[in-house]
Amino acid sequence: MTFQEIKELIIQEFGAEVVEAENISGLQPVLTIVKDKLPQIAKFLWSNDKTYFDYLSCITAIDNLKAGIIEIIYNFYSIPYNHHFTLRVETLRGDENNHPKIPTLSEIYKTANWHEREAFDLFGIIFEGHPDLRRILLPADWEGYPLRKDYKEQEYYHGIKVAY
Numbered sequence: 001m002t003f004q005e006i007k008e009l010i011i012q013e014f015g016a017e018v019v020e021a022e023n024i025s026g027l028q029p030v031l032t033i034v035k036d037k038l039p040q041i042a043k044f045l046w047s048n049d050k051t052y053f054d055y056l057s058c059i060t061a062i063d064n065l066k067a068g069i070i071e072i073i074y075n076f077y078s079i080p081y082n083h084h085f086t087l088r089v090e091t092l093r094g095d096e097n098n099h100p101k102i103p104t105l106s107e108i109y110k111t112a113n114w115h116e117r118e119a120f121d122l123f124g125i126i127f128e129g130h131p132d133l134r135r136i137l138l139p140a141d142w143e144g145y146p147l148r149k150d151y152k153e154q155e156y157y158h159g160i161k162v163a164y
Helices: 003-014 035-047 112-123
Strands: 019-023 030-033 055-064 069-078 083-092 101-103 126-128
Touching: 003 019, 003 030, 003 035, 030 035, 035 069, 035 083, 035 101, 055 112, 083 101, 112 126
Parallel strands: 030 083, 101 126
Antiparallel strands: 019 030, 055 069, 069 083
């Protein structure tokens, strides 16, 4: 299926208001949707006979400091149909006391479990409903989120100089 055909399936099922934007100018077209419908749309893409996106290959995030948002990008793949689809959602950046929040996809895609933990670890995104949201790459007592644009590196960690 083409990007436009998949987009039309989503609109038919959920209404045009779930689509916030689309970018078809690059190598990988991206559909931006409202974040509150993310789990329902992901489940639809997984269970629909025409799309059957059975594999969530990647979740990544982009800290857009100037716009005050975090962008979360989901790369879906259908192994039997050999087609790809990229969804994007936005959430407010928040601050160290108010983390960005987004619904989890870990109930639909088992691969989301560790992808979401990585995004939490490096960006501080809270995936609401995640069964085990804790750091996966950094030590549990690490301060801050290193891939955020406003991250301030610690000078020392347990007596070890961090900067090299």
